[in-house]
Amino acid sequence: MKKLKYLFLIAQAIFAGTVSAQLYKPSPGIETKVNALLAKMTLDEKIGQLTLYTTDWGSTGPTIREGYKNDIRSGACGNLFNSHTVGFVRDLQKVAVEETRLKIPLLFGYDVIHGYKTIFPIPLGEAASWDLEAIELSARVAALEASAAGLNWTFAPMVDIGRDPRWGRVMEGAGEDTWLGCRIAEARVRGIQGKKIGSTDAMLACVKHYAAYGAATAGRDYNTVDMSERFFREYYLPPYKAAIEAGAATVMTSFNDYDGVPVSGNKYLLTNILRNEWGFKGFVVTDYTTINEMVLHGVVANEKEAGELALNAGVDMDMQGAVFQRFTKQSVKEGKVMRQQIDEAVRRILRLKFELGLFDDPYKFCDENREKATLLSPANRQAAREVSRKSIVLLKNDKNVLPLQRNQRIALIGPLVDNQSELIGNWNGAGNANDCVSLAAGLKGLNIIQAKGCEFEGSDKSGFEAAIAAARSADVVVVAVGEKAMMSGEAASRTDITLPGVQEELILELCKTGKPVVVVLMNGRPLAIPNIAANATAILETWWLGTEAGNAIADVLLGDYNPAGKLPMTFPRSVGQVPIYYNEKSTGRPFDPNSKWTSKYIDEANAPLYPFGFGLSYTTFSYGTPVAKPSYLPGDEKSGTLANPKYPVKVSVDVTNTGKVAGEEVVQLYVRDLVGSVTRPVKELKGFQKVMLQPGETKNLTFTLNEEAFRFYRRNMTFGTEPGEYDIMIGGNSQDVKTVRVRLEK
Ligand code: NOJ
Numbered sequence: 022m023k024k025l026k027y028l029f030l031i032a033q034a035i036f037a038g039t040v041s042a043q044l045y046k047p048s049p050g051i052e053t054k055v056n057a058l059l060a061k062m063t064l065d066e067k068i069g070q071l072t073l074y075t076t077d078w079g080s081t082g083p084t085i086r087e088g089y090k091n092d093i094r095s096g097a098c099g100n101l102f103n104s105h106t107v108g109f110v111r112d113l114q115k116v117a118v119e120e121t122r123l124k125i126p127l128l129f130g131y132d133v134i135h136g137y138k139t140i141f142p143i144p145l146g147e148a149a150s151w152d153l154e155a156i157e158l159s160a161r162v163a164a165l166e167a168s169a170a171g172l173n174w175t176f177a178p179m180v181d182i183g184r185d186p187r188w189g190r191v192m193e194g195a196g197e198d199t200w201l202g203c204r205i206a207e208a209r210v211r212g213i214q215g216k217k218i219g220s221t222d223a224m225l226a227c228v229k230h231y232a233a234y235g236a237a238t239a240g241r242d243y244n245t246v247d248m249s250e251r252f253f254r255e256y257y258l259p260p261y262k263a264a265i266e267a268g269a270a271t272v273m274t275s276f277n278d279y280d281g282v283p284v285s286g287n288k289y290l291l292t293n294i295l296r297n298e299w300g301f302k303g304f305v306v307t308d309y310t311t312i313n314e315m316v317l318h319g320v321v322a323n324e325k326e327a328g329e330l331a332l333n334a335g336v337d338m339d340m341q342g343a344v345f346q347r348f349t350k351q352s353v354k355e356g357k358v359m360r361q362q363i364d365e366a367v368r369r370i371l372r373l374k375f376e377l378g379l380f381d382d383p384y385k386f387c388d389e390n391r392e393k394a395t396l397l398s399p400a401n402r403q404a405a406r407e408v409s410r411k412s413i414v415l416l417k418n419d420k421n422v423l424p425l426q427r428n429q430r431i432a433l434i435g436p437l438v439d440n441q442s443e444l445i446g447n448w449n450g451a452g453n454a455n456d457c458v459s460l461a462a463g464l465k466g467l468n469i470i471q472a473k474g475c476e477f478e479g480s481d482k483s484g485f486e487a488a489i490a491a492a493r494s495a496d497v498v499v500v501a502v503g504e505k506a507m508m509s510g511e512a513a514s515r516t517d518i519t520l521p522g523v524q525e526e527l528i529l530e531l532c533k534t535g536k537p538v539v540v541v542l543m544n545g546r547p548l549a550i551p552n553i554a555a556n557a558t559a560i561l562e563t564w565w566l567g568t569e570a571g572n573a574i575a576d577v578l579l580g581d582y583n584p585a586g587k588l589p590m591t592f593p594r595s596v597g598q599v600p601i602y603y604n605e606k607s608t609g610r611p612f613d614p615n616s617k618w619t620s621k622y623i624d625e626a627n628a629p630l631y632p633f634g635f636g637l638s639y640t641t642f643s644y645g646t647p648v649a650k651p652s653y654l655p656g657d658e659k660s661g662t663l664a665n666p667k668y669p670v671k672v673s674v675d676v677t678n679t680g681k682v683a684g685e686e687v688v689q690l691y692v693r694d695l696v697g698s699v700t701r702p703v704k705e706l707k708g709f710q711k712v713m714l715q716p717g718e719t720k721n722l723t724f725t726l727n728e729e730a731f732r733f734y735r736r737n738m739t740f741g742t743e744p745g746e747y748d749i750m751i752g753g754n755s756q757d758v759k760t761v762r763v764r765l766e767k
Contacts, residue, residue, distance in 0.1 A: 023593075026089070028716070030450070037248065040193065040267035042207070042210060042211045042214060042267040042328075042378075043266070043267070043268055044265065044266050044268060044300060044301075044302070045046050045101060045218070045265075045268045045270045045301075045302055045303050045490050046302055047302060047372050048376060051372050051375050051376065052372075054375055054380070055368050055371045055372050056368075056371040057376065058123065058125070058365060058371060059367060059368060059371065061123060062367070063396075064125065064345060064353060064363070065095075065096065065097065065350065065362075066096040066123060067121070067127075067347050067367045068097070068345050068346060068363070068364050069096045069097045069098055069099045069346070070099035070100075070125065070367045070370050070371065071097075071099070071337060071338050071339060071345045071349075071366055071367065071370065072092075072097065072100065072338070072339055072343070072345055072362070073099075073100040073101070073102060073128075073130065073161070073306060073338050073339065073340045073341065073669075074089050074092065074098050074100075074101055074102075074114075074341060074343075074347050075100075075102050075103040075341055076089070076101060076102075076103050076104040076109075077103075077630070078103040078104065078105075078185045081107070081512055082103075083109045085101075085113065085197075085616060089101075090116060090297045091111075092145070092346075093113065093116045093117050093120075093127065093697070094120050094292075094568055095121070096118055096121050096122060096123065096125070097346055098346075099117075099125060099127060099128070099339065099370070100127055100128040100129075100130065101127055101128070101129055101130070101325055102129070102130035102131055102174075102176075102340070102667060103114060103131060104129055104131075104210070104493070105129065105131050105167070105170050105171050105172050105292070105451060106170050106171060106172070106392070106451075107135075107169075107170060107171045107386075107387045107389050107392045109171065109596050110170075110171025110386070110387055111130075111171065111387040112174070113127060114126060114127055114129075114383050114384060114387065117347070117383070118383045125371070125374065125380075126379035126380065126383035127375075127383075127442075128173060128174050128175060128225075128370075128373075128374065128379075128533065129171055129172050129173055129386070129685070130172070130173075130174035130175065130176060130227070130260045131167065131172050131174070131175060131176070131450070132175070132176045132448055132450065132743045133158065133163050133164070133166075133167045133172065133176075133224070133627070134175075134176075134177050134179070134193060134448035134449075134450065134707075135147065135163070135178065135379065135446070135448065135449075135450075135675070136159070136162065136163050136166070136405070136449070136450055136452060136567055136568070137166035137167040137170060137172075137396070137450040137451050137452075137568065138166050138170070138396040138397045138401075138447045138450065138456075139162060139166060139396070139397050139398075139401040139402055139404075139448050139451060139452075139456075139567075139568050140165070140444075140446070140450065140452035140456075140457070140468075140567030141159040141162070141403070141404075141405050141408050141409065141567050141568075142159075142295070142408060142409050142412040142446075142564055142565065142567055143192045143193070143446040143447070143448075143509075143545055143564050143567075144178070144179065144192065144194055144195060144209075144410040144588060145183075145191055145192045145193070145194060145195070145196060145411050145545065145564060145590065146409075146563075146564030146565065146566060146647070147159055147205075147408060147585040147642065148194075148195040148196045148201065148205055148589035149196075149412050149413075149414050149562070149564070149587060149589050149636070150408065150411035150412045150585075150586055151201070151243065151586070151587050151589075151687040151709055151711055152206055152408075152411050152711060153205065153207075153208040154208075155408045155411050155642075156205055156208045156209060156210050156212070156408075157208040157209070157212040157468075158212065158404055158407075158408060159212065159404070159405075159408045159659045160177070160178070160208070160209045160210075160211070160212025160213050161212040161213075162212075162401050162404050162405070163175070163177075163213070163216065163450070164212060164213045164214075164222060164223060164224050165222050165395055165401070166395050166396050166397075166401065167224060167337060167450070168221065168222050168223065168224050168386050168398065169386070169388070169391045169392045169394075169395035169396065169620065170386075170392050170451065170479070171386050171387050171392075171735060172386060173224055173225060173377050173379070173386050174224055174225040175213055175224050175225070175226065175227065176227045176229060176273060176433050177209065177226065177227065177229075178205075178206055178209035178210060178213070178226065178228060178229075178264060178269075179193040179194050179203055179211060179228075179229050179230065180194060180195065180205075180206040180209075180228055180229070180260035180261055180263075180264055181194050181200060181201055181233070181234045181257075181260075182194070182196075182197060182198075182234030182256055182257050182260065183191075183196060183197060183234070183235045183590065184197045184233045184236070184242035184546075184590075184600040184601075184602045184635065185235075185236075185237075185239075185516050185599055185600045186240070186546040186547040186590065186593065186599060187239065187240025187241070187515055187516060187518060187520050187546075187596065187599060188235065188237055188240040188241075188242060188514055188546075188595075189242060189447075189509040189510050189511065189512070189513030189514050189515065189545065189546065190234070190235070190242065190500055190509070190510060190511060190513075190551075191235070191509070191545070191546050192448075192509040192510055192545030192564075193447075193448060193510065194445060195234065195589060195593060196292065196352060196588075196589025196633075197262065197590045197592040197602045197603070197604075197633060197643065198257050198342070198358070198602075198603075198604070198633065198706050199255070199256050199257075199420070199590065199705075200480065200706045200708075201589060201706055201709075202259070202262075202263075202703065203258040203259050203260050203262075203263035203607075205265040205356050206228065206259075206260045206261075206263045206264040206267065207264065207503070208265050209226070209264070210226045210264050210267040210268055210269045210388070211230070211267060211268075212560065213226040214226050214268055214270070218270060218331060218373070218377060219376055219377055219378045221385055221386070223470050225265070225270045225271050225303075225373060225377070226268075226269040226270060226271065227269065227270075227271040227273050227306065228261055228264035228265060228269040228271075228272050228273070228278065229271065229273035229275070229308070230273055230274065230275030230284075230308055231261050231272050231273065231274055231275055231284065231290065231291075231295070232253075232257060232258060232261055232275060232279060232290055233246045233248065233257040233258075233275070233277065233279055233307075234246070234255060234275035234276065234277055235257070236248060236257060236277075237277060237357045237514075239308050240514050240599065240600075242273055242276075242511060242513070242516050243276045243277065243512075243589045245277060245278055245531030246275065246278065246279055247279075247281075247575055249619075250738070251734050251738065253279070253616045254708045254734055254738075254740075255733065255734055256287055257602075258294070258314070262299055262422045265295075265299055265301050265303075266299075267587070268299050270303040270304075270373055270376075271303045271304050271305070271306060271373070272289075272295065272303065272304075272305045272306070273289070273300065273305075273306050273307070273308055273340075274305060274306070274307045274308055274336065275308060275311075276308055276311055276314070276331060276630055277418045278318060278320075282320065282611075283311065283314070283315045283318045283320060283584075284311070285300030285307045285308075285311040285312050285314075285315060285330075285331050285334070285336055286312075286315050286320060286321070286327070286330035286331055286334045286336075287334055287420060288333065288334040288335060289301065289575060290334075291305055291334045291335030291336060292334065292335040294337065296329070296335065301320060302370065303373065304337040304338060304366070304368075304369035304370050304373065304598075305335060305336050305337045305338070306336075306337065306338040306339075306340055307331065307336055307338065307339055307340045307342065308340060309340050309341070310341050310342040310343075311340070311342070312324070312327045312328055312331045312336070312339055312342045312344045312345075313327060313342040313344055315327040315330060315331070316499050318512075320571065324342075324344050324347070324656060325344075325348035325351065328344040328345055328348045328352060328358075329348075329350055329352050329357045329358055330398060330748060331344070332345070332349065332352075332358045332362055332363070332366065333358065333362065335364035336366075337369050337370060337431075338356065338370060340385060349363070360510060363662075366497040367606050371638070379428070381555045386584075396470070397456060397568075399752070400567055402568060403449055405567055405568050405569040406569035406572050406573050406576070406636045409569050409570060409573030410564040410573040410574075410576045410577055410584070411586060412564060412586055413561055413562065413563050413566075413573065413574065413584050414537075414561070414562040414563055414586035414587060414588055414634070414635075414636040415559070415562075415577075415584040415585065415586070415588050415591075415636060415637040415639075416560040416561070416562055416635070416637065417554060417557065417558070417560040417637070417640065418558075418559045418632055418637055418639070419537075419558045419559065419641070420537070420558065421575075422497065422539060422559045422735045423539060423559050423561075423578065423580070423639065424538040424577075424578060424579055424580025424639060425497060425499075425539075425578050425580070426578055427467060427495040427579065428468070429467075429471070429495075429496040429497050430468045430469075430470065430494070430495045430496045430497075431464070431467055431468060431469050431496070431497055431498075431499055432469075432470050432471075432488075432491040432492045432494065432495035432498045432499070432529065432536070433460070433461060433464065433469050433470070433471045433472075433497055433499050434471070434472050434474045434475065434485060434488045434491060434492065434498060434501070434527070434674075435474055435475075435501040435502045435524070435527070435541075436473060436475060436476050436477050436501070436502065436524070437460065437499040437501035437502060437503055437541070437543050438460050438461050438471060438473065438501045439457070439459050439460075439471070439473075439678055440452040440459060440460075440501075440741055441457040441458075441459050441503055442505075442506075443457060443503070443506040443543065443565065444457040444458075444459070444493075444543070444565060444566065444567060444568075444570040444571075445457060445506065445546060445566070445567055445568065445644075446506045446509075446510075446545060446567065447506050447507055447509055447510030447511075447513070447565075448510055449506075449567075452567070452568065454511070454521070455569050455573070457567070457568050457569075457570060458568070458569055458571035458572045458694075459571045460499075460501050460541065460570070460571045460574055460575070460716070461571070461572070462571045463571030463572045463573075463574055463575035464499075464571070464575050464578070464579075464662060467713070468490045468712075470494060470495055470604050471491070472484065472487045472488040472490075472491040473488070473523060473528045474487075474488035474500070474537065475488075475522060475523050475527050476522060476532075477503070477504070477521055477522050477524065478505070478521050478522040479522050479523070480522070480523055481523070482523055482526070483690060485526075485527060485530055487624075488527060488530075488531065489530055489531065489534060491532050492531050492534045492536050493536070494540075495536060496536070496537075497536060497538075497539065498531050498534070498536050498537065498538045498539065499541060499578065500528055500531060500538060500539070500540055500541065501522075501541040501543065502520055502525075502527070502528065502540065502541070502542065502543070503520070503524075503542050503543035503544040504521060504543070504544040504545060504546075505521075506545070506565055507543070508544075508545065509545025509546050510545065510557070513545075516596065516703045517596065518546060518547070518548055518549045518596050518599075519548065519549050519550065520548060520550065520553070524554060525550070525553060526558060528540060528553055528556070529552060529553075531558055532556040532557060532558075536556040537559070538556075538557045538559075539557070539558060539559040539561070539578070539686075540553055540559070540560045540561070540563050541561050541563055541574060541578075541588050542556045542560065542561065543563050543564065543566075544562075544564065544565075545564065545565060546590075546592065547588075547590045547591065547592040548592065549592070549593050549594060549595050549630070550557055550592075551595070551630055554630055554631075557674070559578060561574070561578070561584070562586075562588070569759050571702070580639060580740065582684065583638070583640065583684045584636070584637070584638060585636070585638055585684065585685035585686065585687065585711070585751075586636050587634050587635060587636035587687045587689075587754065588631055588632070588633055588634060588635050588636060588754075589633070589682075590602075590633065591603060591629045591632055591633045592629055592630045592631040592635075592764070593629050593630060594625060594626060594628075594629065594630045595625055596723075597622070597624075597625055598622075598625060598627075598629065601629055602633065602744075603633035603634070603704065603755040603756075604633075604702040604703070604704060604705050604706070605633055605702060605703060606700045606701070606702055606703065607700070607703050608620045612627050612650050617738050618640070622758065626692050626754075630738075632688050632754055632755045632756040633754070633755040634687070634706070634752075634753070634754040634755040634756075635754040635755070635756070636687070636754070637683050638684040638686065639679030639680070640678050640679070640681065640682045640684035640714075640716065641678075641679045641680040641682060642676055642677065642678060642679060642680075642686045642714070642753055642760050643676070643677045643679045644674060644675070644676055644677075644688075644751060644752060644753070645674055645676070645677075645759075646674075646737050646758055646759055646761070647672050647674040647750075647751045647760070647761040648672070648673050648761060649670055649672045649749060649761045649762075649763045650671045650672075650673075651670070651763075653762055653763050653764045666737075669725045669726055669727045669728075670725075670726045670749075670763050671723055671724070671725050672690065672723070672724045672726065672749050672751070672761060672763075673722060673723040673724070674721070674751045674759070675715070675719050675720070676688055676712060676714065676719065676722060677719040678714035678715060678716055678717060678718050678719075678720070679717075680716060681716050682716060683713065683714065683716060684713070684714060685711055685712065685713045685714075686711070686712055686714065686753055687707075687709055687710075687711050687753070687755065687759075688709060688711075688722055688751060689706060689709045689751065689752060689754065689755065690706070690707055690708040690709060690724050690726075690749065690751050690752040691705060691706055691707065691749070691751075691752075691758060692704065692705055692706035692707045692726070692730055692731065692747055692749055692750070693705070693744060693747060693748040693750065694731070694743070694745065694747055695747065695748060696734075696744045696745050696746070697733065697735075697743055697745070698736035698743060699734070699735065699736050701733065703721060704748075704750055704755065704758075706755070707726060707730040708724045708726070708730070710722050711726070724751075728742055728750070731747060731765060742765055744762070744765050744766050744767045745763075745764070745765060745766065746762055746764050747762070747764070748760050748761075748762055749762070749764050
């Protein structure tokens, strides 16, 4: 109880600053200031504002190439990234506001993806919490810390839909589902931007990577994206829009092409959709050198043309490519880029510098005392532990081997048992592995015998013998295995998504001892682990949980926290099933085990190993039959139909905790359109509720579905509903559901 109260106080303190977010609109009065400044600027200075350079924050620490410092001084570089910590930022900001002609402050951007110093679970892990408040809290803490360390802009949230676990960057997103992805995108933007842009503890969010980067062909990073516009608008586009409607002030273009045009030169995406359809008023930054890369894409002959294509398409800021700096003046002279175009881009950037309050106080994010008090504070660590345990998914628990008993002798085995360096995962901000709680540290004080068994990679099995001996001497085996953190993330695609090295073999050997084997997985993508699923006694998916990993995993292993996470991405049986996702279409020949001529493999099942939305608990839940109001009797055209889709349909269901301990369940609601003017998925997530139930307790949950839940891109590409029958399915994962039918009328 005491602990709960403490947590409540933390959340209250951290959330004290958030409000419900909405599309970013420039504040009144900003325009006059922006125009007054713009009127004083030379073309060179304007181009400088459109330029973003990295410092060389490398292995030896922060440095800045002298050339860039001169660029700041001359006004040729208006923004920096990879520059953080108060001392470092202040020095550079000082150059901008004391040594330049117009004293325009710099923006300082950084990839604060799942924490700045206190590292939270990787975003895919957080998505598994299905807990929007927890996800918002994580983003809030990240912003609190990063803004205390000199930063005012983060390159997050990453909202790319990921349906292909070969693609290493699935770790940075919210998984495969569009609806869940939208809700998570909104939560992250709220957390990052806090109460309002301009608060000292808020940063500019940057939704990325616009657009469809997650659909790289064959899961190979940076690869081509090609899909129908219907598919694009239906599944890949909505999370970017959701983030923008939640107020994200900036957008980052992606590396890929879309429909034959690289995104950084794609006017349809950057102007027609983003600005004209959605009304986006912030600025667009490219990803790292994507303007230059348009030459290699083969759509322009040289970098000068690439710059022209980008500016005319709607790019405002060039990340690291120096294309604008080198060529745009000439392009303007030649009339290839209009001055108004440049002015508009500069305005968009200056507006946000004004909104942030940098002209009033360029050092507002540079307070050493605040930096010291905020980073890695006990409250932040506690929040990380809380979010981390919520992100854990229990995939298997035979004979209720979990939770462990404190008096059991535990053999703690595997390359991740004592490890700290991998726990912070990829994109770990300013996180320090030494601050991480290892699994062994989390389980300290218990009766433990430890053995590494093997490394992550390689074929060395010399440690097996000691590991097996340790297992034999114990009551239960806990084996911590996984990928290395850098095996997922950018430029980390894999064709083999099994556990690397001899880790699987080690597990299978340990299983042969007859002792119960609990596998603790740490990884950045869904893994294909059918043998482990068949042989291990229990499996916990823990992703990369960050600074508090060991404590959070121990909380779950020991039953101090009852796991409630659910998979945000399907786990395939083998890489050959990829891409695999729950909201597939039926096809004209849906799988039928009795017919050869249906959609299937001859060497593998269609069904995944673990479906989207799946996750167990230390208790069990049962579901009643859902009831819809107005109600509908299938086959009866007239009875209780929804006369007008504008009126919501309410669907309620009883959920009961049928086990012996209290637990939380993520109750998921899916919709299927039975007959549409175009083929529709077999189910689509449209809502969920996370509910805590005491043993034996039943709660009746009601979901309200507005017309929106039934909308899609119709045959003529208008977005709306069609009359007809819809199945509403409710359950604890995407496969085990109970159904009620409703009918929409014209
Ligand atoms: C490239 C990555 O694709 C992007 O996500 C990141 O924000 C930038 N580099 C800056 O580090």
